[in-house]
Amino acid sequence: MPPEASLDMRRVVAGTVEEITPERRKIIVPFRGRAGIGVFNVAGCYYALRNLCPHKLGPLCTGRVSGRVVADAPPSVYAGEPEIVRDGEIVRCPWHLWEFDITNGQCLVDPKMRVKTYPVAIEDGHVVVYADPADLPPQPGG
Numbered sequence: 001m002p003p004e005a006s007l008d009m010r011r012v013v014a015g016t017v018e019e020i021t022p023e024r025r026k027i028i029v030p031f032r033g034r035a036g037i038g039v040f041n042v043a044g045c046y047y048a049l050r051n052l053c054p055h056k057l058g059p060l061c062t063g064r065v066s067g068r069v070v071a072d073a074p075p076s077v078y079a080g081e082p083e084i085v086r087d088g089e090i091v092r093c094p095w096h097l098w099e100f101d102i103t104n105g106q107c108l109v110d111p112k113m114r115v116k117t118y119p120v121a122i123e124d125g126h127v128v129v130y131a132d133p134a135d136l137p138p139q140p141g142g
Helices: none
Strands: 010-016 025-028 037-042 045-050 064-070 083-092 099-101 120-123 126-131
Touching (some): 010 025, 010 037, 037 083, 045 120
Antiparallel strands (some): 025 037, 037 045, 083 099, 120 126
């Protein structure tokens, strides 16, 4: 169990390392209208975010993954190609285009907002998420 995972978290196998390759994502454990968890591979490192945008509860992890555009002026007057930084590290909610840092859940539109993150570990070739039981289906018999 990763050090940041607490004892009240449940282990969920998201898939194999081969299945969730760099620049890929997988949505796991959605049920009964709950959001699920998005698992992302950013340059070989794995991250897990709750698939629920804190702005208006949109399906965040289904949004476009890209980088940030850096320019000295608006596109209409910029005399060159804008630079794209942190490519593959930003997810944009498909509903209202709010952007979030995949690596830490921080909102780039409103610094007071963030999306819930989960610890991820690689165990015997599997990508494992340690999730809050409240975000997962109930266990049989319990």
